[in-house]
Amino acid sequence: DAGVTQSPTHLIKTRGQHVTLRCSPISGHKSVSWYQQVLGQGPQFIFQYYEKEERGRGNFPDRFSARQFPNYSSELNVNALLLGDSALYLCASSLGTTGYSYGYTFGSGTRLTVV
Amino acid sequence: GENVEQHPSTLSVQEGDSAVIKCTYSDSASNYFPWYKQELGKRPQLIIDIRSNVGEKKDQRIAVTLNKTAKHFSLHITETQPEDSAVYFCAASLYNDMRFGAGTRLTVKP
Numbered sequence: 001d002a003g004v005t006q007s008p009t010h011l012i013k014t015r016g017q018h019v020t021l022r023c024s025p026i027s028g029h030k031s032v033s034w035y036q037q038v039l040g041q042g043p044q045f046i047f048q049y050y051e052k053e054e055r056g057r058g059n060f061p062d063r064f065s066a067r068q069f070p071n072y073s074s075e076l077n078v079n080a081l082l083l084g085d086s087a088l089y090l091c092a093s094s095l096g097t098t099g100y101s102y103g104y105t106f107g108s109g110t111r112l113t114v115v
Numbered sequence: 116g117e118n119v120e121q122h123p124s125t126l127s128v129q130e131g132d133s134a135v136i137k138c139t140y141s142d143s144a145s146n147y148f149p150w151y152k153q154e155l156g157k158r159p160q161l162i163i164d165i166r167s168n169v170g171e172k173k174d175q176r177i178a179v180t181l182n183k184t185a186k187h188f189s190l191h192i193t194e195t196q197p198e199d200s201a202v203y204f205c206a207a208s209l210y211n212d213m214r215f216g217a218g219t220r221l222t223v224k225p
Contacts, residue, residue: 042218
């Protein structure tokens with residue numbers, strides 16, 4: 001029984017480049033949320049997708065975008081990378097859109113380093 | 116938007132003692148309050164959560180209390196063990212985004 005899977009696990013990119021991170025939710029889960037966790041801080045909400053539609057967006061610039069596919073997997077894209085984008089990017093899977101109803105399960109994350 | 120503050124930022128206890136971590140939130144409409152444990156280099160793992168229609172919840176050595184009037188909630192760990200050492204995060208949410216506290220690094224000394 002697979003949990004939330006994210007790929008790649010680690011990534012090193014140069015400033016100005018573009019990156020794509022991938023997430024596969026738990027089987028049967030239709031919601032994927034993306035979080036950015038800078039070292040020493042709590043995760044910060046970036047996006048939530050449910051049934052292929054964006055259901056929420058955090059306070060991140062337009063360089064960040066995401067999408068969800070018919071199989072409920074998701075991609076997070078970041079353009080024009082900055083040093084400050086270096087972080088652990090976490091994907092959270094849920095049956096629905098609200099924590100109150102369903103709770104969230106996190107994947108192991110992608111560690112992005114921008115040099 | 117929601118703002119979550121967490122205290123203390125670091126906590127050191129002797130094995131067998133209790134540990135308490137406190138969080139306050141700003142949006143009185145928030146209705147879901149999870150606690151996550153994150154070990155170094157690993158994903159946050161849900162250890163306990165509480166919903167706004169409940170004042171207290173317990174799971175073995177872990178308990179969470181919620182005071183909606185004061186807008187604060189707390190994590191209580193009893194009979195701490197060295198394997199409880201980790202960073203603990205509280206969070207609060209209403210709809211689809213969770214706002215996290217800054218974390219508490221708990222060290223349990225044998």
